[in-house]
Amino acid sequence: MKIAQGVAAGLVAFSMVLAAPASAGSMSSAEKLRRLDIMLMVTGLRCRTGADNFQADYGRFTTNHLAELNAASDALKAQMGGSGRIADRALDKLSVTMANTYGQGHPWLDCGQLKQVARGLAEARGPEPLIAAADQLLESSGTPQFAWLRR
Numbered sequence: 001m002k003i004a005q006g007v008a009a010g011l012v013a014f015s016m017v018l019a020a021p022a023s024a025g026s027m028s029s030a031e032k033l034r035r036l037d038i039m040l041m042v043t044g045l046r047c048r049t050g051a052d053n054f055q056a057d058y059g060r061f062t063t064n065h066l067a068e069l070n071a072a073s074d075a076l077k078a079q080m081g082g083s084g085r086i087a088d089r090a091l092d093k094l095s096v097t098m099a100n101t102y103g104q105g106h107p108w109l110d111c112g113q114l115k116q117v118a119r120g121l122a123e124a125r126g127p128e129p130l131i132a133a134a135d136q137l138l139e140s141s142g143t144p145q146f147a148w149l150r151r
Helices: 002-019 029-047 055-064 066-079 085-101 111-123 127-137
Strands: none
Touching: 029 055, 029 066, 029 085, 029 111, 029 127, 055 066, 055 111, 066 085, 066 127, 111 127
């Protein structure tokens, strides 16, 4: 019982650290990929009723990068204590916290710019351009100059 309580307390503390606002530079690659995916999912839902709906682009992004996104989720679960229900729940809580960050939209990109991002990332190959994109896109301020789109 004490071990389970200790593991649970550790997971809560770990998820609070990951969920806290941080610069993308201080995140693990797995966390960057998870946050990037969630940011695109949530903002895609916000933009789906306008002229810049990018749901199809987000769908291609998740399809084309399923292996990288699943590996990132698995790595985060491992950091949270392995596999199983406890790690799954901790990742779910963390994911909800991440999603809430973008509930009001992206801090500095509009739907048209996010559509461009989703389209470019859907065509990217491998995790490197995704991580480079996350380094830019997950910051609280920035500029829509996407050098990584040219890779």
